[in-house]
Amino acid sequence: MLVLNRNFFLSLIASTAVFSASAAVADPTLSIMSFGGAYQSAQRKAVFDAFTAKTGDKVVEQEYGGEIAKIKAMVDSGNTTLDVIDVDAPTLQQGCDEGIFETLDWSKIGSQSEWLPGTSSECGVGTVVYATVLAYDAAKTKDGPTKITDLFDTQKFPGKRGLWKNPATNLEFALMADGVAPADVYKVLETPAGVDRAFKKLDTIKKDIVWWEAGAQAPQVLASGEVAMTTAWNGRIFNANKEGRQFKIVWDHEILDSDLWVIPKGAKHVDASLAFIKFAVEPQTLADMTKFIPYGPVRTTAAAFVQPDIATSLPTSPQNMTGAITLNNAFWGDKGDEIRKRFTTWLAQ
Amino acid sequence: MTLALPHAGTAPSVKRAVRRADRPARRAAFLLSLPLLAFLAIAFVVPIAALFTTAVDNPETRSVLPDTLRALAAEPSAAVPGEPVFAELAHDLARAGKARTAALLGKRLNYEIPGMRSIVMAGSRLAAASSQGPWRQKFCDSDPAWGDPALWAAIRRNGARLTPYYMLTAVDLQQTPSGGLAPVAPEQRIFLDILGRTLLVAATVTLLTLFLGYPVAYALTLAPPLLGAIMMLCILLPLWTSLLVRTTAWVVLLQSNGIINDLLIGMGLISKRLQLIFTRFGTVAAMTHIQLPFTILPIASVMRTIPVAQLRAARSLGAPPMSAFWRIYVPQTLPGVMAGCLITFILSLGYYITPALVGGPTDQMVSNFISVYINRDLNWGLASALGVVLLAVTLLIYGLFLRIVGADKLRLG
Numbered sequence: 001m002l003v004l005n006r007n008f009f010l011s012l013i014a015s016t017a018v019f020s021a022s023a024a025v026a027d028p029t030l031s032i033m034s035f036g037g038a039y040q041s042a043q044r045k046a047v048f049d050a051f052t053a054k055t056g057d058k059v060v061e062q063e064y065g066g067e068i069a070k071i072k073a074m075v076d077s078g079n080t081t082l083d084v085i086d087v088d089a090p091t092l093q094q095g096c097d098e099g100i101f102e103t104l105d106w107s108k109i110g111s112q113s114e115w116l117p118g119t120s121s122e123c124g125v126g127t128v129v130y131a132t133v134l135a136y137d138a139a140k141t142k143d144g145p146t147k148i149t150d151l152f153d154t155q156k157f158p159g160k161r162g163l164w165k166n167p168a169t170n171l172e173f174a175l176m177a178d179g180v181a182p183a184d185v186y187k188v189l190e191t192p193a194g195v196d197r198a199f200k201k202l203d204t205i206k207k208d209i210v211w212w213e214a215g216a217q218a219p220q221v222l223a224s225g226e227v228a229m230t231t232a233w234n235g236r237i238f239n240a241n242k243e244g245r246q247f248k249i250v251w252d253h254e255i256l257d258s259d260l261w262v263i264p265k266g267a268k269h270v271d272a273s274l275a276f277i278k279f280a281v282e283p284q285t286l287a288d289m290t291k292f293i294p295y296g297p298v299r300t301t302a303a304a305f306v307q308p309d310i311a312t313s314l315p316t317s318p319q320n321m322t323g324a325i326t327l328n329n330a331f332w333g334d335k336g337d338e339i340r341k342r343f344t345t346w347l348a349q
Numbered sequence: 350m351t352l353a354l355p356h357a358g359t360a361p362s363v364k365r366a367v368r369r370a371d372r373p374a375r376r377a378a379f380l381l382s383l384p385l386l387a388f389l390a391i392a393f394v395v396p397i398a399a400l401f402t403t404a405v406d407n408p409e410t411r412s413v414l415p416d417t418l419r420a421l422a423a424e425p426s427a428a429v430p431g432e433p434v435f436a437e438l439a440h441d442l443a444r445a446g447k448a449r450t451a452a453l454l455g456k457r458l459n460y461e462i463p464g465m466r467s468i469v470m471a472g473s474r475l476a477a478a479s480s481q482g483p484w485r486q487k488f489c490d491s492d493p494a495w496g497d498p499a500l501w502a503a504i505r506r507n508g509a510r511l512t513p514y515y516m517l518t519a520v521d522l523q524q525t526p527s528g529g530l531a532p533v534a535p536e537q538r539i540f541l542d543i544l545g546r547t548l549l550v551a552a553t554v555t556l557l558t559l560f561l562g563y564p565v566a567y568a569l570t571l572a573p574p575l576l577g578a579i580m581m582l583c584i585l586l587p588l589w590t591s592l593l594v595r596t597t598a599w600v601v602l603l604q605s606n607g608i609i610n611d612l613l614i615g616m617g618l619i620s621k622r623l624q625l626i627f628t629r630f631g632t633v634a635a636m637t638h639i640q641l642p643f644t645i646l647p648i649a650s651v652m653r654t655i656p657v658a659q660l661r662a663a664r665s666l667g668a669p670p671m672s673a674f675w676r677i678y679v680p681q682t683l684p685g686v687m688a689g690c691l692i693t694f695i696l697s698l699g700y701y702i703t704p705a706l707v708g709g710p711t712d713q714m715v716s717n718f719i720s721v722y723i724n725r726d727l728n729w730g731l732a733s734a735l736g737v738v739l740l741a742v743t744l745l746i747y748g749l750f751l752r753i754v755g756a757d758k759l760r761l762g
Contacts, residue, residue, distance in 0.1 A: 067724040094727065097452030097470065165710060210627055211710050225606045226626070330467065337726065338463040342536040344543075347710035 028269040029058040030276055034086035035259075036063035037216075038239045042292030043086075047280045050288070054279065057272055068094055071264055075100050080266035083273045086127065089118075089329045092260050096123035101262040108274045110281065110299075116258075116316075118326055119298040124260035125277050126298035128289065131315035131324070132169045132257070134250040135237045136229040137222050145229055148253040148323070149177045152205055162221045162230025165211035167343040168332050169231065169255050172325060174201035176253045182325045189331065195339060199346055211347075222247060234315055238294045251320035257327040258298055290314060397740070403733035404519075407512035409457035410504060413450050414441045418508040421501075428498035435484035435495075439476040446473035460728070461503050461514065468494050502526060515734035540718070544738065547714040550633060550704075551697035555690050557637045558644035562689065563682075565641075566649040588642050596703045599635040600626060603707065632708035636700060643696060644689035651685025687754050695743055715739050 032048070034040040040063060048059040062082065064070055068091045074080055087095065095101045101123040106112050112120050119126030134151055136144040141157075150157055151173065163170050172185050178201045180188050188194035202209075210227050212218050218232035219240035234254075237247045261277045263270060279285060286297035287305030296316030297303065303311070311317050315324075332339075411418065416437040424430045445451040455469030475491050488495040506512075506524070517523055517530070521538045525531045532538065569580050587595060602608050603626040610622045625631050655678065663673035701716035715735055722732035 065724075068727060069724045072727060094452070097449070097455070099449030099452075213705060224604045226604055334459065334464045334467050337460065337728075338537070341539055344539045345536050348539075348542060 028083075028272040029060055030083045030269060030272055031060045031062060031081060032084045032086075032276070033062035033064055033082050035066060038293055039235060039295075042289055043280075045292050046288040047285055050285065051276055051279050055275065057276070059276075066091060068100070071095065072098075072100050075265045078266065080264050080268065082264055083267050083269050084276055085262050085264055086259055087124065087262050088259055089257055089327065090332060092121060092124040092262060093329050093333055095262065096121055100265055102265055102267065102270065104263065104277075105274065109278045114299050114301050116298050116300065119258040119260070121260075124262045125281055126258045126260050127281060127286070128293075128295035129256050129258045129298050129316050130295045131234045131251075131254040131320075132164070132231055132327075133234050133237070133254045133315070134229055134252070135218075135222060135232045135247050136250070137225075138246040138248045140225065141228060144248055145250050146252065147250065148173055150250070151229065151231075152177045152201065154205060154208055157228060159228025160208050160210045160226060161205060162210050162212050162218055162227040162232070164218075164231055165213050165347075167339045168327065168336070170202060171195065171198040171339070172255055172327075173231065173253065174198040176323065176325075177201060182253065182323045185325055186328045186331050189335075195342070199342075202346075219245070219247065235293050235295055238313065251315070251322070251324075253323040253325070254315055254320065255325055255327055256315055257329075259295075400733050400736050400740075403729055404515050404737045405511045405513070406730065407457075407507055407509060407514075409453045410507035411510065413445045413454040414438065414504065414508075417441050417504070421505060421508070427501075429496050429501055432483060432485045435488055436482055438472070438488070439482070439484045442469070442473040443476040446477045456727075457507065458500075458503055460518075460731075461507075462500060464494070465500070465503075468492050468500075499526075512730075515730040516737065518731055519734035519738045540715075540735065540738075543713065543715055543718060544742065546711070547698055547716075547739075548742070550629070550636070550700075550712070550714065551694050553633050554636045554640055554697045555644075555694040557633065558640050558693050559686065559690055561637070562641055562645040563648060563686070566645050566652055566685075569645070569649045570652040570655075584642050584645055587639070592639065593702060595639055596635055596706050599631065599638070599703075599707050603631045603634070626707060627709040629708070629712050632704050632712045635703050635707045636697060639703065640693045640697060644693045647688040647692065648682060648685040651682055651688075655681050683754075687750070691747070691750060694746070698739060698743060 034043055040061065044061070048061065051057065052059055066088055068087075071082075071085060071087075071091075072095075074082065092101070103122045104125065109125055115126050116129065119129065134145060134148060138144060145151065145153075145157055151161060171189060175185050175188055175194070175198050176182060178197060189198065210221055210230075212221060212230065215233050215236050218230050219236050221227045222230050222232070223240065223245060229250075234249060237249055240247050261280060263273050263277075267273060281299060283297070283299060283302035283305050286299055286302040287307075289295065290297065290306050290310050294310070294313045294315075296314040297306065303316075306314070312319065314320070414437075417434060420434040420437040421430055424434060427434075442451060445454065451469055451473035452466070455466040458465035458469060471492060472488060472495070475487065479487065485495075494500055507514075513524065518533070519540050521533050521541050522530050523533045565580075565584070569577055569584075572580055600607075604610075605622045605624065605626070607626070609625060610619075613619045614622065659677055659681075660673050663677045664670065668676070698714075699716050700714055701720060704712045704714050705717055715738075719732045719735050719739075722728045722735070
């Protein structure tokens, strides 16, 4: 019976969940998977089309919601049909640890030292930095919140608050609002007393919280007036504003995280894929991305290519970085399961 | 309705002859149903078997630390083993580091002891970096956790081929060091609560669809053909719309600045906007709407078979209208009611998109957690165990249902 367990599941999922156009042999068609939406459309304009124009290699796009299960199922089934995948940082760590991604030959990409700390690894090449920030609707609130402590100040800023339904980012925001220095956040969270402290801080606004799950829900609850302010991913707020909203971002104590390019194990066009990644993270390409979506380039050398008026709206811009921290994915890899269970019981109380 | 069988009193030899004469037909019927049986085996039996296996399978420790486990067996009573075991551990972890399997072990042990993921990964790097012992000292110096009896108890425990861990976790239990069972810490107890809430929501939705759907089904059978066809279309139309679309429509209706609140305020019925979305009410309302056709259709199809003349006969024999309806009509619709309720109840147990979008944090059902454990955490053991629990509960309720109502009372059409 044991033979049918995992492998069976895997091939079952693989056959239904992931498929792509079979690649032509002569001129490699790269099958690239990313997160869809405005983000992938920015990649299409700044990266995919330019890459095809330059090299003649075609790009076939796939979309997913960040489920590592899909990638694992494809790799384990022994038929890796995708060439390059855009993953978030926790996925990178898990997939790299478990051998789901290829280790990369950095000599074919660039000098790893040019990447911001924590945005490159032996399996992944950082592409953008995004931030979880506080946001409010300036059309409804004239004197809105300006710092992270305002999220917890229901006296001064009455009304509901939107928060991501996940302990990650919320415990960090709670501790920073409670006076923990950004550099010490994970030191405090390592201890049970620190986790207690974070939950206690969240308790103070618990009855005022509206929880969102999908990234698109955050601007939606803000636009509908469901909440007075919400945490959100900065790109979503930017996009809502492009559609006519007047949302304002509070950059204070933003929490940074990055997306990375990886090559799944067993990918068929590794050389062409490496060439694609090299092109995708060139300073000029990264700077071009910022024209379409305000995610900061992870490569320090790209900053010089970014238009000055855009630079100020990036999470990596110096004036936006007050009290900023980077999400510690190693911490969440270790303690995530335990804390998420506690978070679930806390929600139900 | 059963017919009185004519051969009830005939001799056994005749029965046997009849059976023999039937045999070719039966064989043909069996052969014809073979494709279906094969399909059921592939689409149903095999996945469920895989589900059960995954829920107890425990390959990680055995495959990553084979030599360590063998050496551990030689020291059965040591709380923290000696140098020989640590030397094998170094050997195993160095090999696992190269083969990129150390993370599998780390993740598996991390379920039982939070933080083990990092400890195993660091141990694997340590083993790869140095070539010489003393390993016990090196490991314990790098992280005191390697000297913790709990860690070694976990490794010993997981040397077994099968594990009760996932099934126990799925019902909020854990193994004590002495081998007994104990509930997990209060802040880690989530799954029984979620299961209870799943059952409660499913039961509420079932009752609501029955109360709303029964009159509709009755009206449907009484309506003239054209009107009946239009009504049927209205009932079926939502079924042809995507579940996600219908759920999103409810978001639009229920949100604080949504249509329902606007209407109520406009009519002056309320002065402060009601919190309708992200509540249990919202979840139940949306699910009831989605499930209504599943309850109505079996009831209506059974109602169609009941001759209207019976009600008239009851009236003409002196029964008051209500009494005629309750004593003559309703009992005959029970098979449809039971079938409709059962379908709705069982389908409701598996909901997850609707509670995720319309419900609040306390409305998430078992399926939401199964999906998270499959997609995000890659903890397929626990996902399978939750699936097994859900399946067991469903079968139990189905069994109880048949017991109370009787299998012959169930009719789907």
